[in-house]
Amino acid sequence: IARPIRRLALATERVRGGRGRQTEIPALAERGDEVGELAAALRDMTEALWQRMDAIERFAADVAHEIKNPLTSLSSAVQTAARIENSEQQRRLMTIIQEDVQRLDRLISDIADASRLDTELSHDEAEAVDLSPMLAALAEVHRATAEEPGPELRLELPQGVALVVNGVEVRLVQVFRNLLANALSFSPPDGTVALRAALDGGWIEIEIDDDGPGLPDGKEKAIFERFYSERPEGEKFGTHSGLGLSISKQIIEAHGGPLIAANRRHAGGGEAGARFTARLPALRFRNSRD
Numbered sequence: 001i002a003r004p005i006r007r008l009a010l011a012t013e014r015v016r017g018g019r020g021r022q023t024e025i026p027a028l029a030e031r032g033d034e035v036g037e038l039a040a041a042l043r044d045m046t047e048a049l050w051q052r053m054d055a056i057e058r059f060a061a062d063v064a065h066e067i068k069n070p071l072t073s074l075s076s077a078v079q080t081a082a083r084i085e086n087s088e089q090q091r092r093l094m095t096i097i098q099e100d101v102q103r104l105d106r107l108i109s110d111i112a113d114a115s116r117l118d119t120e121l122s123h124d125e126a127e128a129v130d131l132s133p134m135l136a137a138l139a140e141v142h143r144a145t146a147e148e149p150g151p152e153l154r155l156e157l158p159q160g161v162a163l164v165v166n167g168v169e170v171r172l173v174q175v176f177r178n179l180l181a182n183a184l185s186f187s188p189p190d191g192t193v194a195l196r197a198a199l200d201g202g203w204i205e206i207e208i209d210d211d212g213p214g215l216p217d218g219k220e221k222a223i224f225e226r227f228y229s230e231r232p233e234g235e236k237f238g239t240h241s242g243l244g245l246s247i248s249k250q251i252i253e254a255h256g257g258p259l260i261a262a263n264r265r266h267a268g269g270g271e272a273g274a275r276f277t278a279r280l281p282a283l284r285f286r287n288s289r290d
Helices: 002-017 034-081 087-123 131-145 169-186 244-254
Strands: 127-130 152-156 164-167 192-200 203-209 259-265 271-284
Touching (some): 034 087, 127 131
Antiparallel strands (some): 127 164, 259 271
C-alpha cells in the first residue's frame, strides 16, 4: 500500500514542479483496489487541469489578437491626425478614433464578462425560474422600445403550463436577450422573429426563429466559437465583439442543456432563416391552476 502511494505522491510533485506534460501519473488501475482508484482519479484530475490551462492559453491568445486590431487602427488614426491640417479630414479621423475607443471598451467589457463567467456561475445561487413570465417580459420590452420599421416579434407560450427550470435568472435573461437581439438584427424590417417555448418530455425547449439569410453552410458550430462574427450586411464594423453566442452557449450548458443553431427550410427546400434552440431540464411540471 505504502509503495504505490509514495509513487503517486512523487509523480504529483513532479507534475507540480514541471514545465511540460512529460510527467504522468502512474497507471495503477490493474490493482483493482482503492489505490488504483486513487491513481485513476489523480490522472483524470491532472488531465482536466491541463485542458483548463490549454483553454486559458487559447483565450489569452484570442484576446491579444482581437485587441490588437482596434489598437492598430487607433494608433494609425492618431499618427495621421497629428500630421494633417485639413479640418474635414481631422473630423473624419476623430470619428474613427472615437469608434475604435468604443469598440475597445465593448470588447474589454465582454472579455471581462466571459472570463468571470465560470466563477460567477459556480457561486450564484440557483433557484426555481419560471421561463414564461421572463420571456413575456423580454417580448414586452422589445415592443415598447422597438423602432419602426422593424421585424415583428411573435411570442408563443403554452397555455396553462408553467415552464420551470432550476437556474440563475439574470444569466438566463442574458442568453435570451442576446439571442433575440441577434435574430432581430438579421431579420428584414418586414420579417418576423418567433419566440416559442414548450415542454418536451423532461425538457423545456426554447426556439428563436428569424427571417434572415440563415447561417453560412458548415458554420452551425463555428458561430459559437469566441470572437467569431458573422453580421448583417450594412451593419457598422465592430458593433459586436463576437463573444455573445459563445457566452450564451456556456451559460446554457452550465444549466445542463445544449444550445443548437440550424437553418430553417421552406417547404420547397429554400432557406427560410436561422433557428436557435435552447434545451433546459425541467425542474417540475405543474398546471397553472394548481
